[in-house]
Amino acid sequence: MTIGLVVYPELCHGCGNCVVACPVNSLRSPEVSGGKGPTDDVEIIMMVDDGVIELKNPNFCGKCGTCVETCPVFAIRLEKVEEAK
Numbered sequence: 001m002t003i004g005l006v007v008y009p010e011l012c013h014g015c016g017n018c019v020v021a022c023p024v025n026s027l028r029s030p031e032v033s034g035g036k037g038p039t040d041d042v043e044i045i046m047m048v049d050d051g052v053i054e055l056k057n058p059n060f061c062g063k064c065g066t067c068v069e070t071c072p073v074f075a076i077r078l079e080k081v082e083e084a085k
C-alpha cells in the first residue's frame with residue numbers, strides 16, 4: 001500500500017480549484033497558474049475535461065495535499081492505493 005492521488009468525477013463540479021492550486025501544475029504550465037487550461041502540450045497532473053476532473057499524469061504528484069484542501073466537494077483525495085507493479 002502507498003498513498004496516491006484519487007479523483008471522484010461523479011462528485012466534481014468542474015470548478016478547477018485543484019488544477020490551479022497545484023504547485024506542480026503551476027511549475028509545468030504558467031497558463032494553468034493563471035487560471036486557464038494549458039495552451040500547449042505541457043503535461044500536467046490533472047485537468048478539467050468536459051466539466052469534470054480527470055487525472056492525466058498522477059506520477060508527477062508530490063502528494064503535498066494542496067488540491068485536497070481546495071476542493072469544496074472532496075472529489076480529489078490522497079488515499080491508500082495498491083502500489084503499481
Ligand code: SF4
Pocket residue numbers: 005021022023024025045060061062063064065066067068
Ligand atoms: S497533492 Fe499536491 S502535487 Fe499532488 S496533485 Fe495535489 S496539489 Fe498537486
Ligand code: SF4
Pocket residue numbers: 011012013014015016017018019048052053070071072073074075076
Ligand atoms: S476535483 Fe474539486 S476542486 Fe477539482 S475541479 Fe473538481 S470540484 Fe473543483
